[in-house]
Amino acid sequence: MVYIGIDLGTTYSCVSVIEDGKPVAIVCEDGKPTIPSVVAYCEPEILVGNPALMCNTDVTNILYDSKRLIGWHVLNDLPNAETRQLWTFNVDARNNVAGYVLNKGAAEEKFLTPEEVSAEILKKLKATAEKYLSTKVTGAVVTVPALFNSDQIAATKRAVELAGLELKYLLKEPTSAAIAYNHKKKFENSKLLIFDFGGGTLDISIAEIKDKDLEVKAVGGDTQLGGQDFDGKIMKYSIDEFAKSSSNYDIVNKPKLIKRLRAACKEGKEALSFNLSSYNIHIDINDELDLNVAMTSNKLNELCNELYNKAMHQVDNVLNTAQLKASQIDHVILVGGMARIPFLQQKLTDKFGNDKLKFDINPDEAVAYGAAIVANALEKGIAIPLINNTMNELARNINNLQIGGDNSSTNSHKILFYCPDPPEWRRYASVAYFKDKLYYLGGGDRKTRKDTNRVNMEDGEKDLLFLSQLVWFKQ
Structure with a gap:
């Protein structure tokens, strides 16, 4: 049997294995250790990664962002409205599932769920690993x-x-990154803040390593905040600047041009992330017209200041949840492509100190490394580094709360709960775990505070109350 570790990312995905006791990312056909999380449906074949990006087919049939759509039921609930306006594919909700529509309006129209698209990315990673290992892969740890x-x-x-x-373990991304770093750095008893800022999500966890065990103290972040939101800001600015000189040309309703502009803006963001001071966003439109917008690191920071602030606000939230000060954090682990941005690194340095930031592993590969370490342990039947194999991460990685209608301990019930600071459209709601299951605290009447979600508790069915009616307590 052979197990692999997979980081299934929003913009890039990576597969890793253990060689000579060390995790390595498997290089794909293009010589890179990651593949774009993009799938192109060009009948009769399905292309994944860079071939999908270069595929000469209907641009609306080139699909991405499956990680942002996966598990959603209603499109109206998706909070990333600004990014959605610049999507080049068609989306819809059918049978209570949000997904993609191929060949919209044609006789061969087809609805695809996000998991079907993600499955094609996973198939590609599995095939890449099998080619590299010259053997069949039987199991995977996926983050x-x-x-x-x-x-x-x-x-x-x-x-x-x-x-x-065959799924062997579903591993939380920050935990995976902590395992990868501990494998390399051999942290002694210490408190870690894992700052995982990828293409589509921001994950922040505080964990403590004590006696060679990892205990997650708090989790937070935003599942709809990532590098693509920064791309969207650059795209919107570029379109607005272009419109000042070419107001009669509507670039927004031309999917092929938007596809090229997205790639150019992403390239510009990445260039500025590697300390370039300026970059020109450029695409040729026709023989007489082109888009050419100067972008500097200062302008990037100005455009994305709101996003930086959102990210740092989540850092504060997680520290508060863990009841820790920044000075009590021993190491800040930087993961994800967005962690490369100098301005963001400076903000984290100002908060924690430069000597605490850890950037020793390629941020695009760290999560896959941790998954490979766990996969190797499971394959060999040995103890998983830092974590208990029987640990229920859905229940253990959360702080306890008390719930009661009168804000007192009388007739209250313990539930497992976390609050990721919901975005504006769910400002007065959050989610809760009870008996290892996740429930929404939302969808109710804001004025009456009456919630529509119910859960069976030990002594009968009770209403789950809103966040404002919950009381923190110390165990």
């Missing part, structure tokens, strides 16, 4: 954001199954 809800987790599991893989 997910720490804040994925039960629907998103269930849909991810379906994707793994559709890919023909």
Whole structure:
């Protein structure tokens, strides 16, 4: 039997294995250790990764962002409205599932769920690993954001199954990164803050390593905040600047141009992330017209200041949840492509100190490394580094809360709960775990505070109350 570790990312995905006791990312056909999380349906074949990006087919049939859509039921609930306006594919909700529409309006129209698209990415990673290892892969450890809800987790599991893989462990991304760093740095008893800022999600966890065991103290972040939101800011600015000189040309309603602009803006963001001071966003439109917008690191920071602030606000939230000060954190582990941005690194340095930031592992590969370490342990039947194999991460990685209608301990019930600081559209709601299951605290009447979600507790069915009616307590 052979197990692999997979980081199924929003923009890039990676597969890793252990060689000579060390995790390595498997290089794909293009010589890179990651593949774009993009799938192109160009009948009769399905292309994944860079071939999908270069595929000469209907641009609306080139699909991405499956990790942002997976597990959602209603499109109106998706909070990343600004990014959605610049999507080049068609989306819809059918049978209570949000997904993609291929060949919209044509006789061969087809609806695809996000897990079906994710499954194609997983198949590609599995095939890449089997080619590299010259053997059949039988199992995988797959990572997910720490804040994925039960629907998103269930849909991810379906994707793994559709890919023909046996899921051995579903590992939270920050935990995976901590395992990878501990494997390399051999942290002694210490408190870690894992700052995982990828293409589609921000995951932040505080964990303590004590006596060679990892205990997660708090989790937070935003499942709809990532590098693609920064791309969207650059795209919107570029479109607005272009419109000043070419107001009669509507670039927004031309999917092929938007596809090229997205790639150019992403390239510009990445260039500025590697300390370039300026970059020109450029695409040729026709023989007489082109888009050419100067972008500097200062302008990037100005455009994305709101996003930086959102990210740092989540850092504060997680520290508060863990009841820790920044000075009590021993190491800040930087993971994900967005962690490369100098301005963001400076903000983290100002908060924690430069000597605490850890950037020793390629941020695009760290999560896959941790998954490979766990996969190797499971394959060999040995103890999983830092974590208990029987640990229920859905229940253990959360702080306890008390719930009661009168804000007192009388007739109250313990539930497992976390609050990821919901975005504006769910400002007065959050989610809760009870008996290892996730429930929404939302969808109710804001004025009456009456919630529509109910859960069976030990002494009968009780209403789950809103966040404002919950009381923190210390165990």
